[in-house]
Amino acid sequence: MSKDKGFVTEITPQGEDFSRWYIDVIKKAELMDYSPVRGCIVFRPDGYEIWEHMQRELDQRFKDTGHRNAYFPLFIPESFFQKEKEHVEGFNPELPFVTEAGGEQLEEKLAIRPTSETMFGHMYAKWINSYRDLPVLINQWANVVRWEKRTLPFLRTSEFLWQEGHTAHEDEADARGETMRMLDVYTDFVENVLAIPVIKGQKTPSEKFAGAVDTFSIEAMMRDGRAVQAGTSHYMGTNFAVAFDIKYLSRENTQEFCHTTSWGVSTRLIGAMIMVHGDDRGLMLPPKVAPTQVMMIPIGPPKTREQVIAKTDELYAELKKAGVRVRVDDRSDVSPGWKFNEYEMRGIPIRLELGPRDLENGVCVLVSRVSGEKKQVPLDNLVAEVKAMLDEVHQEMFQRALEFRKEHFFSVETLDELKAKLEEQRGFALAGWCGSEACEKQVKDETGATSRNIPFEPAETKTQCLVCGDPSKHTVAFARAY
Amino acid sequence: MSKDKGFVTEITPQGEDFSRWYIDVIKKAELMDYSPVRGCIVFRPDGYEIWEHMQRELDQRFKDTGHRNAYFPLFIPESFFQKEKEHVEGFNPELPFVTEAGGEQLEEKLAIRPTSETMFGHMYAKWINSYRDLPVLINQWANVVRWEKRTLPFLRTSEFLWQEGHTAHEDEADARGETMRMLDVYTDFVENVLAIPVIKGQKTPSEKFAGAVDTFSIEAMMRDGRAVQAGTSHYMGTNFAVAFDIKYLSRENTQEFCHTTSWGVSTRLIGAMIMVHGDDRGLMLPPKVAPTQVMMIPIGPPKTREQVIAKTDELYAELKKAGVRVRVDDRSDVSPGWKFNEYEMRGIPIRLELGPRDLENGVCVLVSRVSGEKKQVPLDNLVAEVKAMLDEVHQEMFQRALEFRKEHFFSVETLDELKAKLEEQRGFALAGWCGSEACEKQVKDETGATSRNIPFEPAETKTQCLVCGDPSKHTVAFARAY
Structure with missing residues (x-):
């Protein structure tokens, strides 16, 4: 549509x-x-x-x-x-x-x-x-x-x-x-x-x-x-x-x-x-909630088309039966390149490419949306390979998000330091807080960051309030929020 | 609650x-x-x-x-x-x-x-x-x-x-x-x-x-x-x-x-x-949508209670694992008789009774909510027996509803006949209709019955309009409706 x-x-x-x-x-x-x-x-x-x-x-x-x-x-x-x-x-x-x-x-x-x-x-x-x-x-x-x-x-x-x-x-x-x-x-x-x-x-x-x-x-x-x-x-x-x-x-x-x-x-x-x-190419959907987990794209010249599509349909049925949410785009009026971009943009976890040469060799290519890694896999083990890659994609997405969070999670001692950090790069800041509403409000007024929560397991324990300098009662994660 | x-x-x-x-x-x-x-x-x-x-x-x-x-x-x-x-x-x-x-x-x-x-x-x-x-x-x-x-x-x-x-x-x-x-x-x-x-x-x-x-x-x-x-x-x-x-x-x-x-x-x-x-005892729920399909009730004197309950729990786990929606009522402060009435009223398709004698014989009793039929079944074939009885209950419920409908579906020639029938017994009436809104409205005004629909497969084809007597264009099912 x-x-x-x-x-x-x-x-x-x-x-x-x-x-x-x-x-x-x-x-x-x-x-x-x-x-x-x-x-x-x-x-x-x-x-x-x-x-x-x-x-x-x-x-x-x-x-x-x-x-x-x-x-x-x-x-x-x-x-x-x-x-x-x-x-x-x-x-x-x-x-x-x-x-x-x-x-x-x-x-x-x-x-x-x-x-x-x-x-x-x-x-x-x-x-x-x-x-x-x-x-x-x-x-x-x-x-x-x-x-x-x-x-x-x-x-x-x-x-x-x-x-x-x-x-x-x-x-x-x-x-x-x-x-x-x-x-x-x-x-x-x-x-x-x-x-x-x-x-x-x-x-x-x-x-x-x-x-x-x-x-x-x-x-x-x-x-x-x-x-x-x-x-x-x-x-x-x-x-x-x-x-x-x-x-x-x-x-x-x-x-x-x-x-x-x-x-x-x-x-x-x-x-x-x-x-x-997501990234600059578009969505990146976690496999467990992606409406389509695998997009199959048959490729190759018109003369082998029929044969490749027949095999694609067979593999489609096999994957579907195994509970994989799979779709096929076998349109001939749009190029494979267009399709690759389109389904990357839509965040589909795995692209499956099948061409005439692959067919001869009994293999196909799986491409991960996260890493872009291309993996040639044997057709007779396709279901297991696809399921393994879906798990891998999930793990890679989690790790990628965790790395990003680590890189953008800083620790500050004072309100000025928090302001400077938030100017420099966006992220969360761990800071001490005395427990007074006035100090919390001052952080918000001056930086736009609010207290997100008092983490159960902070990376470190802060000892003084970032605003008033009094002994801290809690170690708080501050951030600008949606 | x-x-x-x-x-x-x-x-x-x-x-x-x-x-x-x-x-x-x-x-x-x-x-x-x-x-x-x-x-x-x-x-x-x-x-x-x-x-x-x-x-x-x-x-x-x-x-x-x-x-x-x-x-x-x-x-x-x-x-x-x-x-x-x-x-x-x-x-x-x-x-x-x-x-x-x-x-x-x-x-x-x-x-x-x-x-x-x-x-x-x-x-x-x-x-x-x-x-x-x-x-x-x-x-x-x-x-x-x-x-x-x-x-x-x-x-x-x-x-x-x-x-x-x-x-x-x-x-x-x-x-x-x-x-x-x-x-x-x-x-x-x-x-x-x-x-x-x-x-x-x-x-x-x-x-x-x-x-x-x-x-x-x-x-x-x-x-x-x-x-x-x-x-x-x-x-x-x-x-x-x-x-x-x-x-x-x-x-x-x-x-x-x-x-x-x-x-x-x-x-x-x-x-x-x-x-x-439903009937005078209460609800009767179709097995495919009943929140509880089987209610298990352990019975017998206090001295065998522990033993019977242990077996009940074992069978419960077995049924649950097989995908049956099952519950146990093992309360000792309410009588089995009270429970029987209560779960009949709630429309649970099957009651399962298990007593010390049953335990000795390796059997239990299944009771159907529709027919009231009691069936002794071997415990080592319980899942299959329960599933078969759930299917049976569904079939019996459908047949019972179909019989009732047949008994309350009459055929009339005139509006007077429809009025008389609806006085005598409630139900649906098949009648001819000329297609005019006036005649349809008259039926409604005088009997409270509306045209339900023009059945695709009426039991018979009526030839004249029940109100004006003109040749009928459609054979219509009339009834009072919710």
């Missing part, structure tokens, strides 16, 4: 304008399109299929850890947002409201959910009676809306797709266990499926979720050195339980408030994945 | 009040709960999991027939509804509008999608240029909203979940081929997965989709004799293409309008499935 059938129009180089590069590749690779509604995008089939693979991988992990899915209403009564004070302050500026329906004005305005936190709270209060009902472990896959002023496809859109887990527990220990378990699930998924190395840690109080006691996050570094929060997991204490009256009869026969958690990831992961892995 | 841990409270018998029976079972089986927003329900885990199995089965069939998924925005500009005249008339009374967002009044009101028909049209006009781009075969899984005056959980709710396929083609033949192919996909799914026999046919002009040239449907008979439209597939002609300017360069180098189709099924299928199969 591409509009331009000719050669690839130039993609802006990353070094020239990273944002422009990003928009160029996602449009050209047909992952998305702008919609006529401000800040809302259309997920085109190749963009949406990435999300489908992400969903399948995550959903399996949620089910393996005892969660079930449910579905709660899109609309939330305005009054629900008044119940948890921090929550209302956090979300009110971003809410769209339905005020008329079926040709009539509504008595109470209905918000479109920015999260279903409050609706889960309301229902949990009805469903939970006794410690025997606990824990309640429910996840929801849904669309949510936050009326953003500045939007960026996938990374920040007015409507986006996500999952939100909300769980209720007897006590703090159980709820905190869940909070960390889900942070680990996200880490496993983002690293081992999306090939993105992440920094696990705790958010500072000013950066935590509206209404949470503690928020934990995984943070990823984009190829322009900026951060994307790739997933969050919150321990809510009894805040929402008190606000929504989620009580249970304890083992000691007393009425107690539940301890709750919530955790979520969204389609912004698609944007992060593109910004972590 | 059940509120009452005691014996099952009575479910209203179907014969006494079918609607009451329906609400009783879906509440008691914890498939849904009412939400604080009018007409919107919460899909609880057991209700939502049924939808997940439906989705998986349908999605595979869509992909096997060449479709891909995408995602379009929730919001639709008000002006889009003005473009297709019949479409606006069909939907306007049901639209909710967002008029304020982010604390400000919007310049143009945004409708919440009642279907994404118009948004697909708008984007297709951008994406489609040439015959080489066709056909475009895209499906969307999404929530949609129609502000209904009277609602009924699953069957008619203000917000519901569905899939909508929208395709664009070069010509009428190709588009009509798609329309019928998807009607066949729905038929296969509803009959072979949900065990519901359906009547395939064409809608009369007054009952077709707003903006379609022809609408085709599959119709199912509920256990109170009323109809539910279980799926529709529409041939749009060039109506939407003209309205949204979806043109392509033809093989003859001329600009032509595409021929489009659309087709959808929704969570109302959950309601239909319950009303087709």
Whole structure:
């Protein structure tokens, strides 16, 4: 369904304008399109299929850890947002409201959910009676809306797709266990499926979720050195339980408030994945979520064409049967060179070339999108070779992203040093922090960098606050963020 | 998470009040709960999991027939509804509008999608240029909203979940081929997965989709004799293409309008499935979508308990490994009798009982939810026996529904006869129809029955219109419908 059938129009180089590069590749690779509604995008089939693979991988992990899915209403009564004070302050500026329906004005305005936190709270209060009902472990896959002023496809859109887990527990220990378990699930998924190395840690109080006691996050570094929060997991204490009256009869026969958690990831992961892995030739898709893992391109002169295509079709069937997501481009009206560029731009992990000489020798050539390495492999072992190379591509992508992060992760002692570093090169900075909101705010005001999180395993422990010089309470990762 | 841990409270018998029976079972089986927003329900885990199995089965069939998924925005500009005249008339009374967002009044009101028909049209006009781009075969899984005056959980709710396929083609033949192919996909799914026999046919002009040239449907008979439209597939002609300017360069180098189709099924299928199969004991779930297919209940006195439970756990692991959705209820504080009633009410296809005597003999007892048949089976062949019984349960459910439909499908010559029949017993009626809207309307006004569809394969061909007595143009299935 591409509009331009000719050669690839130039993609802006990353070094020239990273944002422009990003928009160029996602449009050209047909992952998305702008919609006529401000800040809302259309997920085109190749963009949406990435999300489908992400969903399948995550959903399996949620089910393996005892969660079930449910579905709660899109609309939330305005009054629900008044119940948890921090929550209302956090979300009110971003809410769209339905005020008329079926040709009539509504008595109470209905918000479109920015999260279903409050609706889960309301229902949990009805469903939970006794410690025997606990824990309640429910996840929801849904669309949510936050009326953003500045939007960026996938990374920040007015409507986006996500999952939100909300769980209720007897006590703090159980709820905190869940909070960390889900942070680990996200880490496993983002690293081992999306090939993105992440920094696990705790958010500072000013950066935590509206209404949470503690928020934990995984943070990823984009190829322009900026951060994307790739997933969050919150321990809510009894805040929402008190606000929504989620009580249970304890083992000691007393009425107690539940301890709750919530955790979520969204389609912004698609944007992060593109910004972590792409290069000047275009997308680079992790094999586990790539809609097409192998693109087969038969080559050679017209006289051997029929024979080569017959073999291509045979190998296609073999790969497909083995569960590889494979496609063939056997068009004769576009050159192999055009196809090579096109599918590199689309980020397909492996290109398979098959020509008449290969056919004679019982081999074909596999080309990796990451390393560009060409490997001649025997046709009678093709499935195993392809699967091995898909694994290799995943590993190479992860390593490449990890190397980049190491090169762009610096350590600073003072605010001036941070400013200088961020002028010089983009990246994350590890620094000491005294714990005061004023110092944190000063970093943000003067550098545009925010505290990403307090890493669980910082490369080193810093001893003094980068702003005031007082003894540091935490070692914090700072970065400019999307 | 059940509120009452005691014996099952009575479910209203179907014969006494079918609607009451329906609400009783879906509440008691914890498939849904009412939400604080009018007409919107919460899909609880057991209700939502049924939808997940439906989705998986349908999605595979869509992909096997060449479709891909995408995602379009929730919001639709008000002006889009003005473009297709019949479409606006069909939907306007049901639209909710967002008029304020982010604390400000919007310049143009945004409708919440009642279907994404118009948004697909708008984007297709951008994406489609040439015959080489066709056909475009895209499906969307999404929530949609129609502000209904009277609602009924699953069957008619203000917000519901569905899939909508929208395709664009070069010509009428190709588009009509798609329309019928998807009607066949729905038929296969509803009959072979949900065990519901359906009547395939064409809608009369007054009952077709707003903006379609022809609408085709599959119709199912509920256990109170009323109809539910279980799926529709529409041939749009060039109506939407003209309205949204979806043109392509033809093989003859001329600009032509595409021929489009659309087709959808929704969570109302959950309601239909319950009303087709349930009985006075509660739900009866088709094995292919039942969240739990087998409930294992260890029985016997305390002294053999440990031994029986150990074996139960072993068999549980074996069944689970074989892909059977199985659960164990080994609680000792509720009686086996209570459990039997509870899981019958929840519609679980097979109950597995295991006691100390069985253990000695190397057998267990399987009990079918449909027939109540008890079958002693050897433990060393358990997986095969369970799988065979799941197939059997499916077949028996389909046959039971088919028998019921046969018994409640009558043939009438006149309107008086139809009235008399519908007084006497509920059901569908086959009758001749002259093709005039006036006669169709008279049937509806005097009996409450609407034309469900013009069956492709009616049991007999009627020769005169049941209202005016003129020669009949079509043999129509009439029924009162949800």
